[in-house]
Amino acid sequence: MKSGIIKVLILCAAIVSTTQAQPFGKTVRKTPGIVSYTLRDSFGKDVPGTLDKIKAMGITDLELSNLFGKTAAEMRALLNERGIKCSSYGIDYKLINEQPDSVLQRAKTLGAQYVRVAWIPHQGKATPELIQQTATDFNKFGKLAKEQGLTFCYHNHGYEFQPYEGGTLFDLLAKQTNPEYVSFEMDIAWTYLPGQNPVTLLNKYPKRFRLMHLKDVRKGVAGNDEGKLAAENSVALGTGQLDMPAILKAAQKAAVDHLYIEDESPAAEQQVPQSLSYLKQL
Template sequence: MKKSPVILTLLFAFCFCRSYAQSPLFTNAVGVQAYTYRNSWTGGIAKVLDSVKVLGITEMEGPNPKGISPEEFKKLLNERGILMPSIGVDYGLISKDPYQMVTLAKTFGATFVMVAWIPHSNTFTIDDAKKAVAEFNREGKILKDNGITLCYHDHGYEFGPYGNGTLLDYIIQNTNPDYVSFEMDIMWTFHGGGDPAKLLYKYPTRWKMLHLKDIRKGIANDLTGGTSTNNDVALGTGQLDIPGILKAAKAIGIQHYFIEDESPNHASQIPVTIGYIKGLTE
């Protein structure tokens, strides 16, 4: 029986809408933070990287673990098709010698240098924030002049109130956007009382990368910037609204996503995380 043009048009529209509704939400490369394997490297660096490759992970945020030079580690990464677009460095090291961090980043072909912790006493204060802002602006200019972008990775303790917002707002608003960008750790953002998706939309040009992690249900938020590693769970099984966060990240153009699972169960949890994010649709 010959179908009328109207029926064919409706069928096409239905199929198109169905296909569009089921398009994948997460389409970027899957990355992982090297710190995830901090207790595994001693069992064999090449062996760990082989397991990373098997998972389909093609990006790693470094730098190299202990016991191997940056050059040797880069060679192992290259042999497995794993890129290192970003490296994490200590606040004290980059303050002391930002040029050394530039050299390290270029060894890996990284275009981002990330700092994940601002030294402070029990409570993170405005004085801590002001000092960090001055340091980041200084270091960020040096890095930019050498083709590298400095990113600060929030850790939850920056969500103490200040002015009309938080201390994190102060840091973002007072660092020079030409020199300083940010990497959001979505779990620490949530744990500190922030809303990851809203913050991504609030500062759409400042966020460049994401750490993907989730926190066990029932764990209360606080400003310590710390919780038991046993509270790290596979994405989609904890408290965070992962689809909402990934939708916001996609909307503002985040390109690099690194799974960071600090749990002793990371080997069993990371495949669940990858399956979950790859199964999300929009």
């Protein structure tokens, strides 16, 4: 009798273990995360309720670009209650110079591994001089981050791909930043819209890209390098212009650690489940 019970328990444990080990999909192996900006309006009204929505979608990986009036400790508690992890914490550029220690402390309180900047303040076209100063700032902050066990990433927005000496300003930024201190987050839409190929860029810098924003662009929308896209032109993954299978396969071969869905559409709450379904069947 006892041996029979033991066999049943072993079988149940094996079933649970197998279920937990099941990948999300064949190409995207683990459930992708989401950027808080996707549900910015909802977060602005109800943080706990929005986190509940995210959990209900089956997502437990979050990149926070805003604390929505909460302290880092308060946000961490809300995340912990729902089994959601903040893996990346997005901040404004100026804070890496003005409040580096506070930024890193908030990131650690949130439980984040990555700290991310998504915009280099500038007027008009970006210049080599701007990129040189940016590289200096990034190296300095990235070194501090590494000393505290964190990884600093910069998220592209398009203006970095202006031509420069046979390459682009992005190439200059990659060259002038220390790979030990500065990594990158690829926004695939803001790589594609300025005329770049995300696959080519991933292959060129396979170890530099650690994070990725998954975003698709409505068919027929023209490209630009200004980092501006009308919200309604952000569509569910797989329905727009980008070659998602090729990009995701390249990301799988590169050092990309986290994939985050970023949907800027007013219909994001309806489109995110559609994007998840698409990614799962790839």
